Amino acid sequence: MSDTIVALATPTGRSGIGVIRLSGEGSIAIGRSLTSRQEFSPRYSHLVSLTHPSSTEVIDEAIVTYFKAPNSFTGEDVIEISCHGSPVLLRQVIDVCLAQGARMAHPGEFSLRALANGRMNLAEAEAIRDLIDSQTVASARQAVRQLRGEYSHQLQPIKDELLDVIVILESALEFVEDDLPETQSESIKLRLGDLVKEIEGIAATFKAGKLIRDGLRVALVGRPNVGKSSLFNALLGSDRAIVTEIPGTTRDQIHERFTIGDIPISLIDTAGLRDTTDMVESIGVERSRRTMADADIVLVLLDAAEDLTAEDEQIIDSVRDLPHLIVLNKSDKPAAISVADLTSAFARKASNLWETQTALIVATSAKTGSGLDHLQQAIVEPFASQDASSNGFLVTDARHHDLLVRSADEVLHSIELLEQHQSEEIVLIGLHNALRYLGEITGETTTEDMLTRIFSTFCIGK
Numbered sequence: 001m002s003d004t005i006v007a008l009a010t011p012t013g014r015s016g017i018g019v020i021r022l023s024g025e026g027s028i029a030i031g032r033s034l035t036s037r038q039e040f041s042p043r044y045s046h047l048v049s050l051t052h053p054s055s056t057e058v059i060d061e062a063i064v065t066y067f068k069a070p071n072s073f074t075g076e077d078v079i080e081i082s083c084h085g086s087p088v089l090l091r092q093v094i095d096v097c098l099a100q101g102a103r104m105a106h107p108g109e110f111s112l113r114a115l116a117n118g119r120m121n122l123a124e125a126e127a128i129r130d131l132i133d134s135q136t137v138a139s140a141r142q143a144v145r146q147l148r149g150e151y152s153h154q155l156q157p158i159k160d161e162l163l164d165v166i167v168i169l170e171s172a173l174e175f176v177e178d179d180l181p182e183t184q185s186e187s188i189k190l191r192l193g194d195l196v197k198e199i200e201g202i203a204a205t206f207k208a209g210k211l212i213r214d215g216l217r218v219a220l221v222g223r224p225n226v227g228k229s230s231l232f233n234a235l236l237g238s239d240r241a242i243v244t245e246i247p248g249t250t251r252d253q254i255h256e257r258f259t260i261g262d263i264p265i266s267l268i269d270t271a272g273l274r275d276t277t278d279m280v281e282s283i284g285v286e287r288s289r290r291t292m293a294d295a296d297i298v299l300v301l302l303d304a305a306e307d308l309t310a311e312d313e314q315i316i317d318s319v320r321d322l323p324h325l326i327v328l329n330k331s332d333k334p335a336a337i338s339v340a341d342l343t344s345a346f347a348r349k350a351s352n353l354w355e356t357q358t359a360l361i362v363a364t365s366a367k368t369g370s371g372l373d374h375l376q377q378a379i380v381e382p383f384a385s386q387d388a389s390s391n392g393f394l395v396t397d398a399r400h401h402d403l404l405v406r407s408a409d410e411v412l413h414s415i416e417l418l419e420q421h422q423s424e425e426i427v428l429i430g431l432h433n434a435l436r437y438l439g440e441i442t443g444e445t446t447t448e449d450m451l452t453r454i455f456s457t458f459c460i461g462k
């Protein structure tokens with residue numbers, strides 16, 4: 001018998017309603033002990049007075065809904081109690097549930113039980129987590145697709161095809177004395193080659209999928225006073241960071257989130273980079289350097305109204321091997337440097353300093369807002385997916401991506417072994433691995449249906 005778990009299903013804090021969820025065999029008994037009601041009809045809302053079991057004190061008026069096993073989210077008896085959303089009250093109700101024999105649920109434990117009871121597969125359970133965590137409409141949409149079983153939908157034909165090939169090779173192993181006939185071996189190689197393309201095609205959507213789910217970390221760096229905090233505020237559309245004309249205003253980093261199109265952006269304002277004897281500022285400078293290394297893209301700000309300084313050059317040099325953009329800010333002021341000047345400076349120095357790439361340069365004014373659209377496009381462009389083959393379904397999870405890549409590698413390796421005329425036994429190892437990796441995405445064990453498939457091709461009596 002599984003123990004009964006309880007948790008608050010809505011966020012902590014004050015709200016109109018707060019929902020407490022119980023799952024397990026003891027749920028219904030706990031529901032009874034909290035109310036004067038003895039029977040709950042499944043899937044009906046019952047308006048009840050919640051009372052403390054040890055006294056007759058009424059705690060709240062609530063709606064109780066009973067989901068009878070196995071027709072519930074977890075597959076067990078589930079009771080949902082919708083109370084008024086007072087943290088004090090909700091705590092009290094949970095305490096009563098605990099006193100009546102429930103225990104606090106671990107994170108994700110309701111979904112885990114749903115998985116254990118076959119109510120959903122692993123990819124679907126992961127989709128629930130992603131849906132709750134999603135930061136944009138696009139990532140929520142992907143999670144819903146995955147939740148509705150689209151993974152199985154995408155992977156099933158691939159798994160079927162892989163199984164077919166496995167069956168042929170297993171049968172050959174069993175019945176054929178010599179090697180596979182050349183024609184059959186050729187056709188198997190072709191079929192496996194197509195499979196590799198299909199698996200790799202799905203895996204390739206991860207670039208776009210990761211982008212809409214996790215987004216990008218974008219760091220603003222530059223020497224003091226070039227307008228990092230001003231640009232930070234302008235991109236967010238709020239006066240979040242302190243801006244003054246005093247160099248060294250920003251001491252600590254500030255993170256804020258916003259979106260560019262469908263892509264969540266975590267924007268980081270940093271302390272201006274310079275040699276300083278000020279203790280606090282130098283810690284800030286050290287942090288800025290670390291942030292640069294961790295960012296998906298670094299925006300190096302320059303002041304368009306001042307000549308390039310040695311500090312600017314040092315900063316540009318330090319991001320040379322990192323993905324970065326050069327932002328020529330304060331472009332509303334009379335220009336001391338222009339995009340054209342900088343481009344030719346880069347070209348001149350191409351042999352030594354900025355040799356690896358022609359940096360993209362964008363002119364902006366944090367003051368007037370000019371160039372901000374262009375900058376936003378330039379930030380996301382290198383990450384946007386060029387591949388349109390995905391029919392809209394995207395792999396968003398690194399675990400799934402890893403399994404797809406490993407699966408494709410195994411199939412590729414098997415093709416190589418076939419080409420070397422290795423025995424079916426050896427070729428099959430990789431194909432079984434590939435199938436297992438695909439099965440791990442949805443969390444199923446494929447062994448049993450594989451056996452059924454294989455034996456169904458055997459003749460009676462064998």
Ligand SMILES: Nc1nc2c(ncn2[C@@H]2O[C@H](COP(=O)(O)OP(=O)(O)OP(=O)(O)O)[C@@H](O)[C@H]2O)c(=O)[nH]1
Binds near residue numbers: 273
């Ligand atoms: N004209 C003009 N002034 C700007 C622009 N961007 C920033 N400024 C001014 O430049 C000064 C410095 O701006 P900040 O945003 O504090 O600069 P910062 O790079 O964050 O500076 P530190 O935090 O000291 O490293 C302020 O007086 C801003 O008003 C711009 O695009 N045009």
Ligand SMILES: [Mg+2]
Binds near residue numbers: 228230249250270272
């Ligand atoms: Mg600043």
